[in-house]
Amino acid sequence: MRQIVPLLLLLLPVLGFANEEETDYGTIKGKVTTSDDRPAPSVSIVLKGTGKNAITAEDGTFTISRVPTGNYELEVSLVGYEKLVQPVTVKKNQTATVSLQLQVSNTQLQEIIITSGQNKFADKETEQVARLPLKNLENPQVYQVVGKALMQEQVIIERTDLYRNIPGAVPNSLAGGSQGMSLRGFATTVGMRNGMMTSAVVPLNPAILERVEVIKGPSGTLFGANRNVTFGGVYNYITKKPYQGFGGEVSFTGGSFRFSRIAADINTPINKDNTALFRLNVAGQTETSFQDQGYAKNYTFAPSFIYQVNDRLKFTIDADITRSAYTTTSFAIGSLANVTARSFKDLPLGYKQSLINNSVDVSNGINNLQAQMEYKFSEKWKSQTNFLFSEGFYKHFYWTTLSLLTDSTVRRSVRNQTPETFGNIQFQQNFIGDFNLGSLRNRVVIGLDYNYNYYDLYRASVTYDEVNLNQPIPDMNVEKLNELSYEKGFSTTTNKSYSYGAYVSDVLNITPALMAMLSLRADYFTTDGSYSPATGKYTGGYNQTSLSPKFGLVYQVLPEKLSVFGNYMNGFVNLAPVTQPDNTVLELKPQRGDQWEAGVKLDLVDNKLSGSLSYYDIAVTNSTRPEVVDGETFTRQDGTQHSKGYEAELIANPVPGLNIVAGYGHNENKYEKASAALEGKYITASPKDVVNLWISYYITRGKVRGLGFGAGGNYVADSWFEATNTFVLPSYTLLNVAIFYDQPKFRLSVKGNNLLNEEYWNSNGTPQKKLNFLGSVAFKF
Numbered sequence: 001m002r003q004i005v006p007l008l009l010l011l012l013p014v015l016g017f018a019n020e021e022e023t024d025y026g027t028i029k030g031k032v033t034t035s036d037d038r039p040a041p042s043v044s045i046v047l048k049g050t051g052k053n054a055i056t057a058e059d060g061t062f063t064i065s066r067v068p069t070g071n072y073e074l075e076v077s078l079v080g081y082e083k084l085v086q087p088v089t090v091k092k093n094q095t096a097t098v099s100l101q102l103q104v105s106n107t108q109l110q111e112i113i114i115t116s117g118q119n120k121f122a123d124k125e126t127e128q129v130a131r132l133p134l135k136n137l138e139n140p141q142v143y144q145v146v147g148k149a150l151m152q153e154q155v156i157i158e159r160t161d162l163y164r165n166i167p168g169a170v171p172n173s174l175a176g177g178s179q180g181m182s183l184r185g186f187a188t189t190v191g192m193r194n195g196m197m198t199s200a201v202v203p204l205n206p207a208i209l210e211r212v213e214v215i216k217g218p219s220g221t222l223f224g225a226n227r228n229v230t231f232g233g234v235y236n237y238i239t240k241k242p243y244q245g246f247g248g249e250v251s252f253t254g255g256s257f258r259f260s261r262i263a264a265d266i267n268t269p270i271n272k273d274n275t276a277l278f279r280l281n282v283a284g285q286t287e288t289s290f291q292d293q294g295y296a297k298n299y300t301f302a303p304s305f306i307y308q309v310n311d312r313l314k315f316t317i318d319a320d321i322t323r324s325a326y327t328t329t330s331f332a333i334g335s336l337a338n339v340t341a342r343s344f345k346d347l348p349l350g351y352k353q354s355l356i357n358n359s360v361d362v363s364n365g366i367n368n369l370q371a372q373m374e375y376k377f378s379e380k381w382k383s384q385t386n387f388l389f390s391e392g393f394y395k396h397f398y399w400t401t402l403s404l405l406t407d408s409t410v411r412r413s414v415r416n417q418t419p420e421t422f423g424n425i426q427f428q429q430n431f432i433g434d435f436n437l438g439s440l441r442n443r444v445v446i447g448l449d450y451n452y453n454y455y456d457l458y459r460a461s462v463t464y465d466e467v468n469l470n471q472p473i474p475d476m477n478v479e480k481l482n483e484l485s486y487e488k489g490f491s492t493t494t495n496k497s498y499s500y501g502a503y504v505s506d507v508l509n510i511t512p513a514l515m516a517m518l519s520l521r522a523d524y525f526t527t528d529g530s531y532s533p534a535t536g537k538y539t540g541g542y543n544q545t546s547l548s549p550k551f552g553l554v555y556q557v558l559p560e561k562l563s564v565f566g567n568y569m570n571g572f573v574n575l576a577p578v579t580q581p582d583n584t585v586l587e588l589k590p591q592r593g594d595q596w597e598a599g600v601k602l603d604l605v606d607n608k609l610s611g612s613l614s615y616y617d618i619a620v621t622n623s624t625r626p627e628v629v630d631g632e633t634f635t636r637q638d639g640t641q642h643s644k645g646y647e648a649e650l651i652a653n654p655v656p657g658l659n660i661v662a663g664y665g666h667n668e669n670k671y672e673k674a675s676a677a678l679e680g681k682y683i684t685a686s687p688k689d690v691v692n693l694w695i696s697y698y699i700t701r702g703k704v705r706g707l708g709f710g711a712g713g714n715y716v717a718d719s720w721f722e723a724t725n726t727f728v729l730p731s732y733t734l735l736n737v738a739i740f741y742d743q744p745k746f747r748l749s750v751k752g753n754n755l756l757n758e759e760y761w762n763s764n765g766t767p768q769k770k771l772n773f774l775g776s777v778a779f780k781f
Contacts, residue, residue: 025441026090027379028064030098032056032076038106038245042120045100048073048085051560053607055123059243065133065434066441076100078109095379106245119653120149121661122603122610128195128236129215130517131222131430131445134507137601140517140552140565141219142614144649147211148240150661153696153710154738155751155774156206157253157261157285160762164714164734166214167649168665168690172763178202183216184618185643185669185686186232187763192223193237193388194318194370197451200422201364201392203324204237207263207283208302211238216647217616218571218593221521221550224449224501225572231593231618231643239318242267242277242306251747251778253285259774261285275308289327290769291354295361296326316372323365329356331765332403333727340407343728344721344761348407348469351759351767355410355467356400359478363395384430391423398481402765405466412464412476416485420459425452441509449501457493460485492534497527505550513559517567519550525574546572546590566598575624581632588637591622611650618643625674641683643669657698661712665690681725685763687717696738710738721765732760749776 028047032040039060046053047064049072054062067090076084084103088096102109124136124145136143146165156162159179160171169181172189178201180189190200191212213236223234248266253259263283270276284299304318333339341347349355373385397417402410427450434443462484467473505519522545529540552567575588599614623639645667652660667690669683696710713735721729735756740749750773757771 024069024092025066026069026092027095028067028072028074028088028090028098029095030062030074030100032060032062032100032102034102034104034106034109036105037101038247039243040102040106040109041243043076043078043102043109046075046077048075055125057243058241063133074098074100076102078102078104093379106247119607119610119651119659121147121659122607122651122653123147124610126213126238128238129213130505130507131195131447132432132443132505132507133434134443135560136610137556137560137563137603138507138515138554140515140554140567141569142216142597142599142612142647144214144216144663145211146214148209150694151206151209152747153708153740153749154694154736155253155749155776157259157774159204159206161753162206162209162212164692165661165663165694167663167692168645168647168667169214170685170687170690170716170763172685174764179204181214181235182686182763183214183230183232183235184616184645184665185667185683186230187685188230188232188234191235191237193368193390194239194372194386195236196370196386196388196426196428197224197390197424197453198368198388199366199390199392199424200455201366201394203298203322203364203366203392204320205283205285205298205300205322207261207265208239208281208300208320209237210240212236213238217567217569217595217597218618219569220523220546220548220571221519221569222447222503222505224451224499224521224523225525225546225574225590231571231595231620239302239320240265240279240281240304241316241318242279242304244269244274244277247781249747249778249780251776253774253776255751255774256772257288257290257769259285259287277306279304289354290772291352291767293354293357294327295358296324298322298324298326312376314374316374317370319367319369321365321367323363325361325363327354327356327358327361329354329400329402329764329766331761332401333722334403334405334411336724336726338406339404341404342726343730344765345730345759347404349404349410351770353473355402355412355473357475360398360400360414360476360481362397362399364393364397365395366390366392380435381431381433384432386426386428386430388424388426390425391421393422394418394420398478400464400476408469409466410469411466413461414464414476414481415459415461416481416490417457417459420455420457422455423453426450443507445503445505447501447503449499449503451499451501452496453499454496455494457495458490460488460490462488492532494531494533495527495529497525500524513556515554515556517550517552517554521548522546523548523572527576529576540576542576542587544574544590546574548572561604562600562602564598564600567595569595569597571595575622575637578624578635580634586635586637588624589622591620591624593618593620595619608653609650610652611648613646613648615646616644623674625678639674640672641670641674642672643667643683657700657708659696661692661694663690663692678723681723682720684720684723685729687719687729687731689715689717691715698742704741706742708740708742710740712736716760729761729763729765732758734758734760745780747776747778747780749778750774751776 041058043056056062074086163171163181173179174189178189216233218231246268250264253261267279281302286297300322302320307315369389371387375383399415401413430447501523503521508516526543528538548570554565556563571593572590578586595618597616601612603610620641625639626633627636647665650662669686671678694712698708715733718731719729721727738751
């Protein structure tokens with residue numbers, strides 16, 4: 001049976017090519033423009049008498065699929081203007097193309113959009129989550145989207161603030177510059193870029209983002225086992241793309257701790273027929289620290305180009321070049337026998353005392369180059385070819401670890417990484433189909449995936465000194481650090497690995513309301529291991545093959561309004577062989593995470609109320625653990641871990657101008673079979689309860705229309721800072737408030753963060769900003 005199911009999945013697309021039977025459905029595609037011939041984004045299109053609707057993209061285009069054959073009317077309603085109605089005929093197995101021109105200018109439309117009060121945070125339309133054109137209610141997997149509108153309203157300047165809008169997510173960061181989150185109890189700090197795998201060093205600026213898609217649960221079937229995929233989920237950065245017409249904005253943001261950012265977003269067609277489009281995003285920002293030492297700088301340059309060769313062929317090329325510099329530390333607890341404190345709140349260390357200085361810093365960057373070619377074979381099939389070169393590097397990296405030895409003594413250790421390079425090159429080919437086998441609709445993606453990952457390390461770890469917190473703290477000196485590093489000696493390591501994947505995913509409409517998803521990935525990983533110039537040899541090489549299945553069911557209780565779903569999803573992590581104390585070699589299997597999940601999704605009252613509720617259970621197996629035999633420590637691969645919980649999301653627009661985004665996540669993630677010290681313990685930095693809320697209101701009428709107010713925040717419960725569950729990472733509550741005035745030609749914003757002046761720490765044990773303010777002004781054109 002296990003062999004037959006993958007074979008049937010692979011045969012489905014072939015049968016789809018061969019099937020010529022006419023269907024009783026068609027598709028409507030169109031474009032909406034303004035009276036001055038510019039694209040009309042964010043306009044709602046309704047197909048009268050069907051309950052089907054669409055929102056136009058930034059280039060004014062829209063698609064309404066799976067429309068029964070017949071004659072219909074498309075309707076566009078704008079507040080204060082007559083309805084625009086256009087007839088359209090849908091024929092069997094064909095696409096009807098329409099063009100609609102509004103009797104409003106681009107400036108008037110912007111004003112309508114600003115004051116319309118639509119549910120602007122609820123857009124979840126995406127092809128990248130399932131690599132298929134599936135609507136949210138058709139997808140048996142839970143995902144959330146944070147778009148540009150919410151980022152703009154909350155004056156987002158760091159990705160960690162963006163992540164706080166995801167139900168159950170807890171922001172975290174690596175000292176190396178990557179910012180990420182814990183999802184369902186599992187931490188990840190490297191996201192994907194437009195569906196592709198990036199470098200391990202990602203100093204990304206949110207100014208270049210259109211949206212972030214957060215895909216919950218083990219996702220190895222479509223996304224493989226790279227470092228940016230964990231059993232809790234994966235997140236995908238969608239960068240800004242060109243659109244038809246000239247436009248953009250220039251903005252300045254300033255605030256507490258001498259924060260300053262200037263950004264520009266410029267879009268323009270290159271030729272008269274708008275088939276070649278260009279967009280450029282640039283941003284630079286700098287700030288000091290609320291502590292007595294510390295700073296952060298970042299600048300980015302991100303061009304994007306689209307060339308629509310004809311109605312079948314399109315090329316997209318985009319890039320970003322980002323450089324940053326900042327100070328960073330992480331915290332560690334020495335022997336708890338010598339420390340009486342059991343929480344960060346009990347530490348004698350001053351909250352604003354950094355224990356380092358600005359010369360002990362990091363200078364890093366990333367270069368991303370991404371390309372896509374789409375070719376449409378027919379109305380049923382298209383090809384999508386993707387390529388990404390992503391290379392991050394450290395020009396220099398002084399990572400300071402502060403280890404608490406006693407209640408008044410801290411050891412300062414530094415890992416000197418100067419210089420280092422991390423890279424990833426990925427090539428991906430997808431064939432995407434939408435066809436019928438008899439009366440059964442199939443939406444299929446067949447994919448091939450090649451991934452080459454490499455890094456060159458050059459590092460030395462040294463103890464700098466021990467300091468008494470009750471006495472003046474001496475400055476750290478870079479010259480002394482380098483001297484200590486060279487005395488100890490740098491270790492040099494080079495590593496290269498290759499992954500070859502093939503996957504197929506089919507969504508089958510058993511009935512118009514009942515859908516099944518069947519997916520499978522075969523993945524082959526190989527590496528020669530790490531190369532050491534000192535020995536001239538590779539060590540730790542191995543090969544590993546994995547199968548990753550995925551199954552899901554969706555039943556739309558109310559078509560396009562309410563669905564119930566269930567899924568089984570799998571993820572895997574490749575593990576290298578281990579040499580035991582007796583010189584035998586233990587060949588390891590991939591570590592696996594298996595999730596079962598069930599829930600409900602809704603999109604009611606003309607898209608004014610959307611959300612989801614789900615319960616999940618994730619079992620991690622094939623984990624390694626130590627076992628002492630006759631005084632020697634052997635590795636066993638029978639360790640297990642269990643994560644379970646539930647999540648809820650609500651996005652609502654109950655009355656014009658009022659928007660609500662709310663989420664709640666409860667998670668319990670424990671080691672089951674593990675080392676004696678860990679068995680039965682909770683995972684570090686994994687709080688049981690997480691709450692997010694944002695409520696905003698725009699005035700939609702009168703002389704001050706466009707004036708808005710927003711308020712909300714987050715609650716994150718206690719978690720454990722270290723694995724023995726003895727030292728606490730305290731709970732915290734954040735309260736944020738914003739005031740904004742949005743007009744067609746400009747936008748003014750003021751934001752207050754952490755108004756409760758809460759002291760809290762991230763997963764590295766680093767103190768976070770207390771009360772702070774931001775102000776922003778943007779000019780649109």
